[in-house]
Amino acid sequence: MSINAPEASGIEPIELSPSLPLPLYLQLAKHLRNQITSGKLAEYNALPGERELAETFGVSRVTVRKALSSLTAEGLLNKRQGSGWFINNSPHVEQRLSALTSFTEDMSSRGLQSGTVWLGRSISHATPEEALALNLRPREEVVRLNRLRLADTTPLAIELSVVPTKFLPDPFAFDGSLYQHLRNLGHAPHRALQRLSAVRLIPDLARQLELPEGAPALYIERRTFLENGTPLEFVASHYRGDAYDFVVELTLT
Numbered sequence: 647m648s649i650n651a652p653e654a655s656g657i658e659p660i661e662l663s664p665s666l667p668l669p670l671y672l673q674l675a676k677h678l679r680n681q682i683t684s685g686k687l688a689e690y691n692a693l694p695g696e697r698e699l700a701e702t703f704g705v706s707r708v709t710v711r712k713a714l715s716s717l718t719a720e721g722l723l724n725k726r727q728g729s730g731w732f733i734n735n736s737p738h739v740e741q742r743l744s745a746l747t748s749f750t751e752d753m754s755s756r757g758l759q760s761g762t763v764w765l766g767r768s769i770s771h772a773t774p775e776e777a778l779a780l781n782l783r784p785r786e787e788v789v790r791l792n793r794l795r796l797a798d799t800t801p802l803a804i805e806l807s808v809v810p811t812k813f814l815p816d817p818f819a820f821d822g823s824l825y826q827h828l829r830n831l832g833h834a835p836h837r838a839l840q841r842l843s844a845v846r847l848i849p850d851l852a853r854q855l856e857l858p859e860g861a862p863a864l865y866i867e868r869r870t871f872l873e874n875g876t877p878l879e880f881v882a883s884h885y886r887g888d889a890y891d892f893v894v895e896l897t898l899t
């Protein structure tokens with residue numbers, strides 16, 4: 647990839663003040679965050695060098711590095727050894743937690759093309775945990791679908807979906823949307839229970855999501871039910887922490 651960075655002077659200058667209660671590196675991080683999230687640097691894929699930034703803002707390189715590291719932890723930048731700091735332009739997706747939608751629908755409602763890389767699909771016996779989640783007899787047959795989900799060409803999530811074979815007899819009968827396929831088979835997903843937690847990616851998952859090892863991610867378990875309350879799907883997924891916002895509406899009861 648070619649490096650396309652603005653001159654440091656192209657980044658709006660501000661005066662950082664040591665007399666403010668906010669440490670200098672956080673003042674700088676705040677300013678750069680505004681510049682990135684307001685789209686002012688949208689035409690660039692990289693930031694100017696650390697030395698240039700230090701000169702422009704009249705601070706030390708240590709302060710610049712601390713500011714850039716904190717923006718990296720927020721997912722706004724990536725650091726590449728030897729090449730500098732890159733602006734993270736991967737798609738950022740907001741998903742309402744109150745609506746039951748599929749990945750394909752989530753992407754198309756944002757004008758993104760959903761893509762799937764199959765990591766595995768098979769039929770086997772449910773594990774005790776899956777049998778419990780899906781209300782199955784021990785060792786009843788399930789389909790296991792392991793998919794890397796893409797928004798356009800960017801990997802966003804890895805999903806391992808488990809569906810009883812009584813609802814999905816053939817794991818090779820579809821390639822696109824699982825939910826659309828289940829609807830076509832007369833087993834429409836109707837309701838879901840979801841649990842989210844923050845995790846760090848283990849090396850295998852990080853490699854598949856093209857992120858550094860230990861990068862933050864959301865681990866999501868979903869149980870989806872048919873209209874009559876029968877469990878249809880048990881999914882364990884890892885979503886990139888830097889690309890997904892889950893939004894919840896709260897009302898006064």
Ligand code: 16G
Pocket residue numbers: 747748749750751760805807822823824825826866868879881883
């Ligand atoms: C979403 C669901 C997942 C479901 C998939 C179906 C979450 C956390 N997960 O990704 O449970 O299997 O949609 O998508 O929202 P598809 O119909 O595009 O295959």
